[in-house]
Amino acid sequence: MPTASMLIQAESVSREYRLGETVIRAIDAVSLAVEQGEFLALLGSSGSGKSTLLSMMAGLDRPTSGAIRVRARNLAELTADELARYRRETVGMVFQSFNLLPRMTLEENVELPLRLAEVDRNDRQSRVGEALERVGLAARRRHRPSELSGGEQQRGALARALVNRPAILFADEPTGNLDSVNGEQILLLLREIQDSLGMTIIMVTHERPLAERFANRIAQLSDGRLVSDGAQR
Amino acid sequence: MKTRDLSELAVRNLREAVLRNSLTTLGVAVGVASLVAMLSLGVGLQTLASQRLTRSGLFDAVFVTSQRNFRGPRQPTPAGSTAKREARALDEDVRQQLSKLSNVTEVYPQIRFITDVRYAGKSEATSVLGLPDSSRSSGAFEGMTGAYFSSPTADEAILQIEFAKLLTDQPPSLVGRDLTLRYAERGALSKDADDEALLDSMMGTGKPGGISIVPRETTLRIVGITESDPSAGIGGFGGARVYLPLKTAEQLHVAQPDDVQAFLSGNPAKPSYMALTVRVRSPKDVPQVEAAIKQLGFVTFSLLDAAKSLRLVFTVFDLFLGLFGSLALTVASLGIINTLVMAILERRREIGILKALGATDRDVRSLFFAEAGAMGLFGGVFGVALGWLIGSALTWGTTIYLHRQNLPGVKISYVPWWLALCAIGFAIIVSLIAGLYPASRAARLNPVEALRYD
Numbered sequence: 001m002p003t004a005s006m007l008i009q010a011e012s013v014s015r016e017y018r019l020g021e022t023v024i025r026a027i028d029a030v031s032l033a034v035e036q037g038e039f040l041a042l043l044g045s046s047g048s049g050k051s052t053l054l055s056m057m058a059g060l061d062r063p064t065s066g067a068i069r070v071r072a073r074n075l076a077e078l079t080a081d082e083l084a085r086y087r088r089e090t091v092g093m094v095f096q097s098f099n100l101l102p103r104m105t106l107e108e109n110v111e112l113p114l115r116l117a118e119v120d121r122n123d124r125q126s127r128v129g130e131a132l133e134r135v136g137l138a139a140r141r142r143h144r145p146s147e148l149s150g151g152e153q154q155r156g157a158l159a160r161a162l163v164n165r166p167a168i169l170f171a172d173e174p175t176g177n178l179d180s181v182n183g184e185q186i187l188l189l190l191r192e193i194q195d196s197l198g199m200t201i202i203m204v205t206h207e208r209p210l211a212e213r214f215a216n217r218i219a220q221l222s223d224g225r226l227v228s229d230g231a232q233r
Numbered sequence: 234m235k236t237r238d239l240s241e242l243a244v245r246n247l248r249e250a251v252l253r254n255s256l257t258t259l260g261v262a263v264g265v266a267s268l269v270a271m272l273s274l275g276v277g278l279q280t281l282a283s284q285r286l287t288r289s290g291l292f293d294a295v296f297v298t299s300q301r302n303f304r305g306p307r308q309p310t311p312a313g314s315t316a317k318r319e320a321r322a323l324d325e326d327v328r329q330q331l332s333k334l335s336n337v338t339e340v341y342p343q344i345r346f347i348t349d350v351r352y353a354g355k356s357e358a359t360s361v362l363g364l365p366d367s368s369r370s371s372g373a374f375e376g377m378t379g380a381y382f383s384s385p386t387a388d389e390a391i392l393q394i395e396f397a398k399l400l401t402d403q404p405p406s407l408v409g410r411d412l413t414l415r416y417a418e419r420g421a422l423s424k425d426a427d428d429e430a431l432l433d434s435m436m437g438t439g440k441p442g443g444i445s446i447v448p449r450e451t452t453l454r455i456v457g458i459t460e461s462d463p464s465a466g467i468g469g470f471g472g473a474r475v476y477l478p479l480k481t482a483e484q485l486h487v488a489q490p491d492d493v494q495a496f497l498s499g500n501p502a503k504p505s506y507m508a509l510t511v512r513v514r515s516p517k518d519v520p521q522v523e524a525a526i527k528q529l530g531f532v533t534f535s536l537l538d539a540a541k542s543l544r545l546v547f548t549v550f551d552l553f554l555g556l557f558g559s560l561a562l563t564v565a566s567l568g569i570i571n572t573l574v575m576a577i578l579e580r581r582r583e584i585g586i587l588k589a590l591g592a593t594d595r596d597v598r599s600l601f602f603a604e605a606g607a608m609g610l611f612g613g614v615f616g617v618a619l620g621w622l623i624g625s626a627l628t629w630g631t632t633i634y635l636h637r638q639n640l641p642g643v644k645i646s647y648v649p650w651w652l653a654l655c656a657i658g659f660a661i662i663v664s665l666i667a668g669l670y671p672a673s674r675a676a677r678l679n680p681v682e683a684l685r686y687d
Contacts, residue, residue, distance in 0.1 A: 055681050058589075060588070060589060060680045060681050060684075061679075061680075061681045080593070080594055081593050081594075081595075084588070084591050084592065084593040084594075084596075085591065085593075087588075087589065087590070087591040088590070088591025088592075089591070091591075093589050093590070095589075095684065099582070099585075099586045099589075099684065101583055101586060103245065103246075103249045104245075112587075112590055113590045113591060115234060115235075115238040115242075116234055116587070116590055116591045116592050116596060117591065118234065118235050118238075160590070164591075
């Protein structure tokens, strides 16, 4: 039963892929609800379907069946443009491989979502500065990604995800390409953002210790099915 | 995404793969250059031909003859027309009347007569023609030995070289020498009672007096020898070999064939002309002036139809040149498609990132379109410059060749502003069309698959 604080609700979501005659069911009838301000960790081994579920909740992909409702709007029923707008205005994304555009400087990368959202040029500068300040990279704004360490690149990617002030932050294995120290720093940052901004964070990871340490709640997937869903603290 | 942001991103992307994009842009430029060079050649040749023909005075002239003149070029007269009933003579009054018509710049009579030319003891019969002062700018006298008449009333002559050769073996040596013209002057008949009685008996009582034909001589200074035959045919300089200033020729009062006709019609005191040439402001004014003259009851003739045919020929010529020029641009457009398709493969992940950050399909499509358009714009501008250079080189080469043949140089290539603008616009349009497929393919990319791409 949806409550007032309910932000995301996946209802019997399935996602199938066709490989010739074979049908692969990556997500199989998963139902999941995420409340405003939660830090949810989607835990599972490789191929469990956690990234597929995250992609659908982030509006990058559509379910084959079922519904994903964000603030009562079913993402499956949105047009391509409406989904793009959802990604632009409601969602911030952080990826395992950072995905900063190598040709742009850090500040240009962070500015990109603001360009897409057609934010005024003067506002952009202050918001980019604010986002970089938050992740501690204000001094590296003119550097290109190749001139930054892995941890710095991921913090830069985080600044880019935050610059549009999204309601939900999706992180797909954000520590996957980082050493333990940098990985911990990123998760500390995520946690701080959740606390200070009241942002909802959904993170995909296969590292149970990190999930247990930083997330409020862990939902575990295996073979495309939700096998456990429980609060941590 | 706003246009300015889109343009910035497009230019940035083009700068990143600078070698490949430059080569593609160069391909477009070569295509545009070939198109511009071909068309500039067509336009240049057309302009050259038009200028020459305009200067020849054939396409901005209407040749007028009287209805009763059976020698000149005629057109059928509509039955019962005013002209047929009145059959007016081409006299000085008519000349003045025609010169007052709108868009008429000059009206002059054809003064042409047979004469006996005497020089250094030689005597040659030939045809003489009076030239209006406007003939000075006619291309027919370009490159002549000597100079054009010093004034519209000068006692000077220009000889056609073939005629000059009859007078001397060294035609250029004739310039500055004098020659003598013997001609038949028309005069009024003296008031002699016996003559009046004779005329009355011949023509009937009450008819005015007759005309006298008296042999005269005049000395003219030879100022030029023209190699080309300025005889342009119908009503123009045709066939004459000695040219005088028109006013000089008029002042000689040489007997004209129409004098006999005027005499027979009973009005010998008022000489008429065989034909009048009416020059108009521009060839496009010819139909209107021609119609006005016909209204006055005269027969007209112009080369307007020939000019129309010439324009048609040049239009087809330009079309073919444009088609050949476009082939190179078509090949260049394949280069754009190739470059952009390669860019999609290389930038698959980037497209996925843009989509993950909220770019719409339209944003991605527009970005690729902008890149294709920018290549078209840069290629177009560079191509126009290159085409202009090629055209200039052709003109330069042609001029050198013509100078070696002792001929004046001509500008065979001309890039008007509309051709430059159209070529750049065409390059952009072709580039955008070439970018259609890559751009829509990029827009259709699934962001999840694109992000997975390495």
